[in-house]
Amino acid sequence: MKRNVLIIGAGGVAQVVAHKCAQANDRLGDLHIASRTVGKCEAIIASVHEKGAMKVPGVFAAHAVDAMDSAAVVALIRRLGVEIVINVGSSFVNMPVLEACIEAGVAYMDTAIHEDAGKICETPPWYGNYEWKRRDRCKAAGVTAILGVGFDPGVVNSWARVAEDEFLDEITSIDIVDINAGSHGKYFATNFDPEINFREFTGTVYSWQGGKWQSNSMFEVGRVWDMPVVGEQKAYLTGHDEVHSLSARYPGADVRFWMGFGDHYINVFTVLKNLGLLSEKPVRTAEGLEVVPLKVVKAVLPDPASLAPGYSGKTCIATIARGVKDGKPAEVMLYNVADHAEAFAEVGSQGISYTAGVPPVAAALLVADGTWDVGTMVNVEELNPKPFMNLLNVMGLPNRVKDAGGDRELAF
Structure with a gap:
């Protein structure tokens, strides 16, 4: 104990x-x-x-x-x-x-x-x-x-294990889909630390497909997912933590992570990136100050914790596993729907x-x-x-x- x-x-x-x-x-x-x-x-x-x-x-x-x-x-x-x-x-x-x-x-x-x-x-x-x-x-x-x-990562990994133990004899693919259908009411903000959030999306998108690592760029591969409660949502292939451990346990399966993004987020992100404002490399201003552009962007964006009071809507996160059960093709979705307002009422935080x-x-x-x-x-x-x-x-x-x-x- x-x-x-x-x-x-x-x-x-x-x-x-x-x-x-x-x-x-x-x-x-x-x-x-x-x-x-x-x-x-x-x-x-x-x-x-x-x-x-x-x-x-x-x-x-x-x-x-x-x-x-x-x-x-x-x-x-x-x-x-x-x-x-x-x-x-x-x-x-x-x-x-x-x-x-x-x-x-x-x-x-x-x-x-x-x-x-x-x-x-x-x-x-x-x-x-x-x-x-x-x-x-x-x-x-x-x-x-x-x-x-x-x-x-976390619950979605455990769901993959549930699919393995309870629903499928063989797993051939695991797709993790993360949809935030809520609204924080701000012009632009991130749900987690902006520095960590942007670093996640400025690098290479890694997925495990065909028994090897596949590389793509952010927002290169997208598709519409029909999700419980929140309905049809556009999500993009994204590099993410759980792909890197699940691919070790299920090397014969394709393992992908998809995250939902609205057009407005993508537009602002693209402008910031193209201007060099998401760089983690220091630059020197005309006044001789050395600053890291990414840290400056973080400083001017809303603190993610401050978004909670005005957040509305729901999230839907799922692990969708496909494979074989009793010799036949089978698919199972394990998922959760969370409500931003309910989360705030209970603990003072938003749903993410x-x-x-x-x-x-x-x-x-x-x-x-x-x-x-x-x-x-x-x-x-x-x-x-x-x-x-x-x-x-x-x-x-x-x-x-x-x-x-x-x-x-x-x-x-």
């Missing part, structure tokens, strides 16, 4: 994680949240208390820490006596935080692949560049490290943050009770999906399945 949780990060996803941990603090124990700016952590804790989210009276404390400093994170872990770290900070801090967890001997989880600030779209598989190099050390230390346990923040808390509960405390490094599809699915169903992210048998709740 593991108890006491440290949340790293203080953005929109961290707010969701904080509220959901509070709702389960009878099982998770003392709660702590840390980032470089302690005031942001204090504001999140205040929102938890305003919503009356703490299930039982207990500790929820804010701390200042530089997550890039592994030694500082180790010292904080040991001082607080935490046994589970939920890292929802910038993906630039993944490796320092993971190193700290290995050193301290505590469980680690994150929601995205590590990124090197100086590199974009490294050679696939991306997990092989940083995370997987630490597998042996995690195993030797008996440290549970669950990689990419947000929604996508909600879908990313609930799963790591479900994972923490499974680590706490020993179900997922595997003592090594894993991606989500390597873990038993059934207890995860059942927790998500009662934590605000109900799972559904659509196949030849109809459209129904997915529960075990």
Whole structure:
């Protein structure tokens, strides 16, 4: 049994994680949240208390820490006596935080692949560049490290495992489709950290097809998907984290990720990119100031956490697996629909943050009770999906399945 949780990060996803941990603090124990700016952590804790989210009276404390400093994170872990770290900070801090967890001997989880600030779209598989190099050390230390346990990556990976275990004898393709049919009312904004968001879309689009990596450019390949609740939506082939682990488990299947974009987003993105404003390379202004264009764009765009109060509409995210069942072609869609306004009413965040923040808390509960405390490094599809699915169903992210048998709740 593991108890006491440290949340790293203080953005929109961290707010969701904080509220959901509070709702389960009878099982998770003392709660702590840390980032470089302690005031942001204090504001999140205040929102938890305003919503009356703490299930039982207990500790929820804010701390200042530089997550890039592994030694500082180790010292904080040991001082607080935490046994589970939920890292929802910038993906630039993944490796320092993971190193700290290995050193301290505590469980680690994150929601995205590590990124090197100086590199974009490294050679696939991306997990092989940083995370997987630490597998042996995690195993030797008996440290549970669950990689990419947000929604996508995360829940969508677990759905692929459900398709493998429950619905298909052989998987020939996996398409992950992420549609945000909501509206934030701003001229232009990103749902996550703009710097991370734009880096994701300025590099090469990698997919796994025909048993090898295929390269495309962003917005080169698009198609219309008919999705539950949100209807027909245009989505584009996009490079994304889960392709890089799912392709390792299902090497004989085509694995693709599709993300929905409106024409307005594409137009603004294209202008920014063509002007060089999405570059991570420093430039010098006429006044002699050295600036990074991408960081300037980030500074002038709305903070993603600020979008929540006015967000309306729904998201629909799905894993669509095709293959063979009982010798015949078969297809299954596993999906979730989330509502932005409902997410804000519960935890004060928009739906994108909600879908990313609930799963790591479900994972923490499974680590706490020993179900997922595997003592090594894993991606989500390597873990038993059934207890995860059942927790998500009662934590605000109900799972559904659509196949030849109809459209129904997915529960075990």
